Amino acid sequence: MSAAAGLLAAVWQADTAFPSGAFAFSNGLEGAVALGSADGREGFAALVEMHLKHRWRSADRVALVHAFHAAGDLDRLAAIDSAVEAATLVEALRTGSRRQGAALVAAHARIGTTGASDLQVALRAGRMLGHIAVVQGALWREAGLSEEAAVAVSAYTAVQGLATASVRLGRIGIVEAQAVVAESFATITPLAALAVADDEPIGSFATLLDVAAARHGTAEVRLFSN
Known part of the structure; x- marks a missing residue:
């Protein structure tokens, strides 16, 4: 795949117009x-930095890279899925x-993305849980993104999703x-460059976001699912 084709694939998956289902979630x-x-x-801006440093870096990014390397191997993907499930403490976030993940699949x-139908069958059969970072890693490799691009798009879509939620909430x-989104690139860049070992565990420690998401689940009125 040419550099231009790879870039187009990354822009395609980063586009908020792509039907990924993310609009329904604020992730805490x-x-x-x-x-x-x-x-x-x-x-x-402080919340975005917290999300990137304490959730995305050690959880979503690691799961995505593991899944990127395991694309096509449903057993390995299921194991990564289970690790994400175990590392996500709040039910609403799980x-x-x-x-x-199911919406993206x-x-x-x-x-007609290669491997997507197999993933969908695995999800419906209960063979996989389908966490978003896992299916992103598996699908984006097949869609033509490089590992570097997949990691960058993962971070960008996470921040853009938070930005969209904040605007919709009128905060x-x-x-x-969008100024905060642009500023976040300085945080994303060094985090995205970190190597992920084959046996690197998945985990996060974004306490405020976890508590906020847990409290949100009992709110009488809410705009987002989590």
């Missing part, structure tokens, strides 16, 4: 807003991750949100 941000911890540009199966303006 709505709960953090309720706690008064994500208001305005500074509060939102459920949201699986739902996003369904979209790619309809498009920050759209221009301010």
